[in-house]
Amino acid sequence: DAGVIQSPRHEVTEMGQEVTLRCKPISGHNSLFWYRQTMMRGLELLIYFNNNVPIDDSGMPEDRFSAKMPNASFSTLKIQPSEPRDSAVYFCASSWDTGNTEAFFGQGTRLTVV
Amino acid sequence: GESVGLHLPTLSVQEGDNSIINCAYSNSASDYFIWYKQESGKGPQFIIDIRSNMDKRQGQRVTVLLNKTVKHLSLQIAATQPGDSAVYFCAENPNQAGTALIFGKGTTLSVSS
Numbered sequence: 001d002a003g004v005i006q007s008p009r010h011e012v013t014e015m016g017q018e019v020t021l022r023c024k025p026i027s028g029h030n031s032l033f034w035y036r037q038t039m040m041r042g043l044e045l046l047i048y049f050n051n052n053v054p055i056d057d058s059g060m061p062e063d064r065f066s067a068k069m070p071n072a073s074f075s076t077l078k079i080q081p082s083e084p085r086d087s088a089v090y091f092c093a094s095s096w097d098t099g100n101t102e103a104f105f106g107q108g109t110r111l112t113v114v
Numbered sequence: 115g116e117s118v119g120l121h122l123p124t125l126s127v128q129e130g131d132n133s134i135i136n137c138a139y140s141n142s143a144s145d146y147f148i149w150y151k152q153e154s155g156k157g158p159q160f161i162i163d164i165r166s167n168m169d170k171r172q173g174q175r176v177t178v179l180l181n182k183t184v185k186h187l188s189l190q191i192a193a194t195q196p197g198d199s200a201v202y203f204c205a206e207n208p209n210q211a212g213t214a215l216i217f218g219k220g221t222t223l224s225v226s227s
Contacts, residue, residue, distance in 0.1 A: 042219035091157050105157030
């Protein structure tokens with residue numbers, strides 16, 4: 001397996017634009033996580049899915065953020081409209097189980113909103 | 115609130131020395147812990163894990179120690195190499211239904227040769 005695949009690796013967008021980040025988890029994993037990483041706040045859990053169902057989205061900053069998992073092999077994180085404070089590295093991770101096994105991380109998407 | 119924290123934000127060592135990275139956790143119900151290594155421009159990578167029924171676990175050049183009494187976790191790296199330079203995170207599973215791993219803020223390990 002190629003591991004967790006995220007796209008794009010880098011995204012630069014203007015404030016107010018819609019941004020969509022994509023993730024393909026490891027085949028067979030039933031949990032998927034979206035994290036955001038900044039220098040100030042470290043790794044923050046935004047939302048996670050178990051068997052394609054959102055379990056906890058309490059980490060999603062506000063209504064501008066939304067995430068979907070239409071099937072077991074694909075998830076998106078959307079920001080609309082984007083703001084400069086959304087600039088961060090966004091990681092997707094997947095695991096066999098929600099919190100009781102290791103999570104495998106993708107390479108991340110570095111988002112810059114100008 | 116409950117959180118995972120780190121005692122030191124940075125650690126500088128000489129090549130060949132042993133490194134010890136510490137982590138404090140506050141949730142006494144946490145039953146599973148992981149150490150991750152993150153190199154620049156990459157995602158966190160699994161190093162080693164430990165469950166709460168153990169107090170020590172060894173891997174290749176790495177050892178994780180768990181002290182549940184004081185809620186402390188440490189990562190020991192033997193014969194540290196320049197390739198070990200990275201940010202190290204501890205993560206815990208709060209052992210509540212439907213919860214995900216919670217990460218600490220990370221310790222930067224810098225190895226000089």
